[in-house]
Amino acid sequence: MSIAERKERQRAERYELILAAARELAEAEGWDAVTTRRLADLINYSQPVLYSHFKGKAEIMAAVATRGFEELAARLEAETVKAAGAGGVLRNVCAAYVDFARSHAVVYEAMFVLPTNIKFASDDTPPALRAAFAALVAALGPDRREPVFLAEVLWGALHGLVVLMQSGRIPASGAEARLEVLVEKFSDKAQVSGPLEPHKPA
Amino acid sequence: MSIAERKERQRAERYELILAAARELAEAEGWDAVTTRRLADLINYSQPVLYSHFKGKAEIMAAVATRGFEELAARLEAETVKAAGAGGVLRNVCAAYVDFARSHAVVYEAMFVLPTNIKFASDDTPPALRAAFAALVAALGPDRREPVFLAEVLWGALHGLVVLMQSGRIPASGAEARLEVLVEKFSDKAQVSGPLEPHKPA
DNA sequence: GGTCTAATTCTAGCGCCGCTAGATTTTATG
DNA sequence: CATAAAATCTAGCGGCGCTAGAATTAGACC
Numbered sequence: 001m002s003i004a005e006r007k008e009r010q011r012a013e014r015y016e017l018i019l020a021a022a023r024e025l026a027e028a029e030g031w032d033a034v035t036t037r038r039l040a041d042l043i044n045y046s047q048p049v050l051y052s053h054f055k056g057k058a059e060i061m062a063a064v065a066t067r068g069f070e071e072l073a074a075r076l077e078a079e080t081v082k083a084a085g086a087g088g089v090l091r092n093v094c095a096a097y098v099d100f101a102r103s104h105a106v107v108y109e110a111m112f113v114l115p116t117n118i119k120f121a122s123d124d125t126p127p128a129l130r131a132a133f134a135a136l137v138a139a140l141g142p143d144r145r146e147p148v149f150l151a152e153v154l155w156g157a158l159h160g161l162v163v164l165m166q167s168g169r170i171p172a173s174g175a176e177a178r179l180e181v182l183v184e185k186f187s188d189k190a191q192v193s194g195p196l197e198p199h200k201p202a
Numbered sequence: 203m204s205i206a207e208r209k210e211r212q213r214a215e216r217y218e219l220i221l222a223a224a225r226e227l228a229e230a231e232g233w234d235a236v237t238t239r240r241l242a243d244l245i246n247y248s249q250p251v252l253y254s255h256f257k258g259k260a261e262i263m264a265a266v267a268t269r270g271f272e273e274l275a276a277r278l279e280a281e282t283v284k285a286a287g288a289g290g291v292l293r294n295v296c297a298a299y300v301d302f303a304r305s306h307a308v309v310y311e312a313m314f315v316l317p318t319n320i321k322f323a324s325d326d327t328p329p330a331l332r333a334a335f336a337a338l339v340a341a342l343g344p345d346r347r348e349p350v351f352l353a354e355v356l357w358g359a360l361h362g363l364v365v366l367m368q369s370g371r372i373p374a375s376g377a378e379a380r381l382e383v384l385v386e387k388f389s390d391k392a393q394v395s396g397p398l399e400p401h402k403p404a
Numbered sequence: 405g406g407t408c409t410a411a412t413t414c415t416a417g418c419g420c421c422g423c424t425a426g427a428t429t430t431t432a433t434g
Numbered sequence: 435c436a437t438a439a440a441a442t443c444t445a446g447c448g449g450c451g452c453t454a455g456a457a458t459t460a461g462a463c464c
Contacts, residue, residue, distance in 0.1 A: 003431090003432070007431095007440090035420080035421065035422080036421080036422060036423075037420080037421075037422090045442075045443090046442065046443050046444080047422085047423075047424095047443090048423085048424070048425095048442070048443070048444095049441085049442065049443090050423095051422095051423070051424080052441080052442090056422075056423075057421095057422065057423090112366075112371065113315075113365075115369070116369075120370060120371040120372065121370075121371070121372060121373055149376065149379070149380070149383075150383065152366075152372045152376070152380060153359075153363065153380045153383045153384060155362070155366065155372070156359060156362035156363035156364075156366050156367075156372070156380070157355075157358060157359035157362050157363075157384070158362065159362040159365070159366060160357070160358035160359055160360065160361035160362025160363070160364075160365070161355065161358035161359075161362070162358075162362075163315075163361070163362070163365070164314075164354075164357065164358050164361055167317070167318075168322055168323075169314065169322040169323070170322065170323060170354050170357070170358070171323055174351065174354070177351070178351070178354060178355045178358070181351075181352065181355045182355060182359070185387040185388070186387070205460090205461075209411095237449080237450065237451080238450080238451060238452075239449080239450075239451090247413075247414090248413065248414050248415080249414090249451085249452075249453095250412095250413070250414070250415095250452085250453070250454095251412085251413065251414090252452095253451095253452070253453080254412080254413090258451075258452075259450095259451065259452090
């Protein structure tokens, strides 16, 4: 391996080290604890070295978010192909979304809660974010009127539940039942079936 | 007026001055710009004086949020009595919620987005927050199964739309049409009517 | 009106933050 | 081995939330 290749590999490794450090520190102590001084300590370099990889702290968080979009997209896409054609696709995709948010709470915050320089709904939107959204659209099933629009409303409803529960503003207990209500309201059957069965919060 | 009364009045006035300064600075430049130094400058006292009214910056924001709960509750309650019994109550209350969030964006952030020490869904919850939530419950109409639970899901859906639009993650255009979709899904008629009319995003 | 005490307010500073200029060290090249 | 380039570090800037103790002001009492 050439010297240039070795240097590039080491640089890429350090980039990953920074992202891993940011994510782990955020998971352990929250994003407020993730500072450039502490990241530098964790990777055993001085602060300015971070700035040779990222334009600033916001870009570190954006990189963590982008990894999150990739993981979320993979997760949702897996659910759409797992039960293709079956009525449970919407439920599974929605459940996967909520489960992702629950199990990757700080990554989810970086993705969809904290201020970001990532562009949404534009040409500069990360492909993985588009893919994740496309999986939501696909989960609604074929033959839906205005599927992209409806997927935006569904996304809002899922996101709202997730963030209100995760910030302690509504009880986390009852999450599955609330999800069930949402899924039924967005299911293509919602428009032709009779009165719903009652739901009991946990 | 006694000296003690005058002192108490001046103290209360300064408390209101601090809240007004915080809100106005947040509205002008965002919560990141609201610092204890700048608030002190705006009220023409030194920083430590803020701490004679509030335990810390978080409590200033909580006080702004509490005022917001009061305004929101008043707004939503006004909508529930305005068209009592008519089918448009849910639509009006939801529209009032979204309009409040749009026109009080930074207060809304303090209320429902930023980290807070305010207790939700507990004995310590501010009465105005309970009242605002009660107005959502009432808007769903009588004879709904699990109305509190359903109101939580509705709140999540409204909140999600609001924050995704206001943070630029979904387009702000189309807000009214998305609200229409949500209202229809949560309307008590949603369970007995036929296929919905198609919706066109703006 | 003067003095003393209590209340109020201010100054100065702590430890930390994101970020950068220029110094220093290390590495690669000839 | 010397030199230049690259990489990394030190030191510092301006700012943050917050507080201890100094200084000032106000009120009570004689």
